[in-house]
Amino acid sequence: MSKESFDDHAEVCENGFSPSRRGFLKAAAAAGAAISLSNTLAYGAGESGYWAKDLPDEKLIDMFSTILRIRWHERTMADKMLTDPTYRGYNHFYAGQEAVATGVCAALRNSGPFDQIDLVYSTHRPTGHALAKGVDMKLMAAENDFRATGLNGGYAAEMHLSDPSVGFIGADGMIGPGPVIATGSAFAFRARGSDQVVVNFGGDGTYATPHFHSALNNAALLKLPFIYVVENNLYHQYAHYSFSVPMKDIATAAEPYGIPSVVVDGQDVMQVYSAAKVAVDRARAGEGATLIEAKTYRYYNHWGAPGAKPGELGAFGYDPLAISSFRPEREVRAWMQRDPVDICRNTLINWEVIDQAKADEIEATVKQEVLDAFAWAAEQPLCNPEDGLKNVFVDGVVEARQFG
Numbered sequence: 001m002s003k004e005s006f007d008d009h010a011e012v013c014e015n016g017f018s019p020s021r022r023g024f025l026k027a028a029a030a031a032g033a034a035i036s037l038s039n040t041l042a043y044g045a046g047e048s049g050y051w052a053k054d055l056p057d058e059k060l061i062d063m064f065s066t067i068l069r070i071r072w073h074e075r076t077m078a079d080k081m082l083t084d085p086t087y088r089g090y091n092h093f094y095a096g097q098e099a100v101a102t103g104v105c106a107a108l109r110n111s112g113p114f115d116q117i118d119l120v121y122s123t124h125r126p127t128g129h130a131l132a133k134g135v136d137m138k139l140m141a142a143e144n145d146f147r148a149t150g151l152n153g154g155y156a157a158e159m160h161l162s163d164p165s166v167g168f169i170g171a172d173g174m175i176g177p178g179p180v181i182a183t184g185s186a187f188a189f190r191a192r193g194s195d196q197v198v199v200n201f202g203g204d205g206t207y208a209t210p211h212f213h214s215a216l217n218n219a220a221l222l223k224l225p226f227i228y229v230v231e232n233n234l235y236h237q238y239a240h241y242s243f244s245v246p247m248k249d250i251a252t253a254a255e256p257y258g259i260p261s262v263v264v265d266g267q268d269v270m271q272v273y274s275a276a277k278v279a280v281d282r283a284r285a286g287e288g289a290t291l292i293e294a295k296t297y298r299y300y301n302h303w304g305a306p307g308a309k310p311g312e313l314g315a316f317g318y319d320p321l322a323i324s325s326f327r328p329e330r331e332v333r334a335w336m337q338r339d340p341v342d343i344c345r346n347t348l349i350n351w352e353v354i355d356q357a358k359a360d361e362i363e364a365t366v367k368q369e370v371l372d373a374f375a376w377a378a379e380q381p382l383c384n385p386e387d388g389l390k391n392v393f394v395d396g397v398v399e400a401r402q403f404g
């Protein structure tokens with residue numbers, strides 16, 4: 001960042017510690033323009049979505065179905081929270097961000113033996129990542145409602161979901177430490193000579209943690225097969241990201257570490273897939289880490305469904321959990337105009353992969369699958385709260401181990 005553009009931003013901050021969004025974005029745009037993009041990842045002759053055009057029709061349809069599966073899972077769960085007093089589940093909803101998880105996971109190896117599949121480390125907002133990585137929806141729905149037959153016996157729920165069988169190492173309620181653990185896995189792959197790849201998803205809120213920088217530093221020093229996907233949805237909890245990030249594009253943070261980075265439109269699954277494919281190919285080839293920043297937006301409030309109405313997508317207006325109304329309703333509606341479901345559907349129709357009738361048919365099938373998953377989960381036995389610590393501690397003595 002040039003001194004002038006840094007000063008621009010500093011000036012905005014001086015006009016009261018809380019720069020207005022508009023002021024911040026104006027200064028950040030100037031800063032962004034001054035940033036050298038020499039390390040920006042070149043993907044497909046500069047054409048966004050380039051690599052996706054090579055995909056077989058079935059794979060593209062599969063990506064559309066995944067976006068829809070996430071969308072209807074989130075909507076159905078939000079409606080359950082709003083209307084069913086017996087429902088225990090809760091979630092940090094991922095609706096609006098579906099194209100990010102879908103595009104990234106479509107570029108990964110998601111099935112096969114555990115020593116061959118790629119790993120995903122998720123966040124406190126994990127249900128989209130889980131479904132995109134291949135976690136069974138029924139088992140996840142049961143888990144989120146604390147059912148004994150759920151994915152993790154009903155003891156994990158949303159913020160501790162995990163399914164190693166598909167390489168979904170898990171959700172993580174702590175903001176920050178995930179990427180450091182993820183680089184540990186990437187180091188193990190490198191040490192073993194495996195071509196597996198590790199993806200860490202993190203929000204814009206992770207930038208200001210030491211773990212973000214430690215992970216990038218280690219990934220660069222050790223040339224790890226590691227991809228950090230920053231999902232910049234503009235807010236952490238109820239604060240705009242300008243409160244903790246001094247530049248417009250978090251992707252530029254990779255530059256001092258010598259790691260290539262790219263900013264993608266997180267609402268366009270083809271762009272996300274193409275960037276992820278380039279990053280995965282680099283990592284598998286032993287060329288090291290990549291940082292991808294996906295600009296995106298969440299349609300619901302930070303947690304749960306305050307401000308939402310049953311049957312309607314998104315949450316508007318005042319969030320009683322926030323100190324004040326933290327985002328303008330107009331902003332939510334503007335982002336909903338660039339909806340990842342619509343963008344993917346229109347692309348597939350333009351590419352003559354499907355027509356509108358086929359798109360409707362796929363959506364109807366997905367909706368039914370989601371309803372079936374929630375209906376199945378509701379019939380499952382509940383877990384025993386008394387057994388909550390059963391799988392937390394090991395019985396007996398654990399011998400110290402050292403690998404030679």
Ligand SMILES: Cc1ncc(C[n+]2csc(CCOP(=O)(O)OP(=O)(O)O)c2C)c(N)n1
Binds near residue numbers: 124174302
């Ligand atoms: C170490 C730690 N500090 C604070 C919190 C509380 N917290 C939960 S989510 C969140 C914000 C996360 O923002 P971001 O990374 O942008 O992800 P998003 O919620 O936007 O997906 C915070 C501060 C936490 N879970 N862990």
Ligand SMILES: [Mg+2]
Binds near residue numbers: 234
């Ligand atoms: Mg965020």
